[in-house]
Amino acid sequence: MRNLIVDKYILLVGLLFAWMDMSGAxxxxxxxxxxxxxxxxxxxxxxTPLDGSHVQMLKQQRNEVDQIDKEYVPHVKVVLVGSNVLFPNKDNIRHHVYSFSPGKVFELPLYSGTPAAPVQFDKAGPVTLGCNIHDWMLGYIYVADTPFYxxxxxxxxxxxxxxxxxxxxxxxxxxxxxxxxxxxxxxxxxxxxxxxxxxxxxxxxxxxxxxxxxxxxxxxx
The missing domain is CATH 2.60.40.1120 (Carboxypeptidase-like, regulatory domain)
Known part of the structure; x- marks a missing residue:
């Protein structure tokens, strides 16, 4: 019981300091x-801070780019460097996702549903998405090197x-x-x-x- 109280206290203190930090933003x-x-x-x-200070990447979250009605949704997705992105296929047909962009070269061969493993984006800059089956499908992932976007x-x-x-x-x-x-x-x-x-x-x-x-x-x- 005592450990539970201590854990709650530590959590409350952490939340208080986080609020104090953001209250001056x-x-x-x-x-x-x-x-x-x-x-x-x-x-x-x-x-991007001009003083070159290291900024904590606070926006890490679950990232997805869906395939809906043979389009990428959203059309442009912003993620932080090092983020993992899932590409669920919500159509009743298969898609073949790929990119030849310098920032990330990858492909997900013909599949339905959601791939088991996400794709990691570890280099800042834009990445263009295409589909090997549906040429009009075009989407973009911008990999940000700052959490302020x-x-x-x-x-x-x-x-x-x-x-x-x-x-x-x-x-x-x-x-x-x-x-x-x-x-x-x-x-x-x-x-x-x-x-x-x-x-x-x-x-x-x-x-x-x-x-x-x-x-x-x-x-x-």
């Missing part, structure tokens, strides 16, 4: 638009919370952007008493989408 709000001023969805915004919604906005006060290099990546990710980098100062707002205008490339193919009634394609 700030928030970064970003808005991303295209060359025509329209909101950009699925833009990844990353904030967000992904824009349909309104082009994202909110990065629990950011410790200080100076940061903030950059943006999008699968259809022209130019390098590094060219978007800006300095920002995060204050615990205010919301830091930033805005980017990206030039997006025209994107040719391979049309979906229907195999007809009863087809397993």
């Amino acid at each position: 700030g928030e970064l709000q970003a808005f991303v638009k295209d060359q025509n001023g329209k909101p950009v969805e699925d833009a990844v915004v990353l904030a 967000g992904k824009s919604a349909k309104d082009g906005k994202t909110h990065i919370v629990d950011v410790p006060p200080g100076d940061y290099s903030v950059r943006v990546w999008h699968p259809d952007m022209k130019g390098s990710e590094e060219s978007t980098s800006r300095k920002a100062t995060v204050d615990a008493t205010a919301v830091t707002t930033m805005e980017w205008q990206l030039t997006l490339k025209p994107v040719f989408r391979i049309p979906r193919v229907s195999g007809g009634a009863g087809s397993a394609y």
Whole structure:
């Protein structure tokens, strides 16, 4: 009984210190638009401390990229370096997931259901996903080297919370952007008493989408 009380006390103290640490954190709000001023969805915004301090990777979690109706869901997924990702196939046909990206070369040959083992992503940067059976299936995993990241919604906005006060290099990546990710980098100062707002205008490339193919009634394609 005494050990249980001690364990509960240690847990409460740990939660208190965690709350104290986060209570002094700030928030970064970003808005991303295209060359025509329209909101950009699925833009990844990353904030890295300029002092080079090691930041604890707090966002480790279960990560999945689903295959639903012959599409990758979500279209863009952000994970931390070292994260494992599962690729459950929720269609009633088989898929063949692969990537030839420098950051991660792998393949999951034809399968249904959920693979027994996840894929680990241990190098920062974007990874493009394809399907060997359905050429129009295209998805992306961005492997982040900082826990302070967000992904824009349909309104082009994202909110990065629990950011410790200080100076940061903030950059943006999008699968259809022209130019390098590094060219978007800006300095920002995060204050615990205010919301830091930033805005980017990206030039997006025209994107040719391979049309979906229907195999007809009863087809397993």
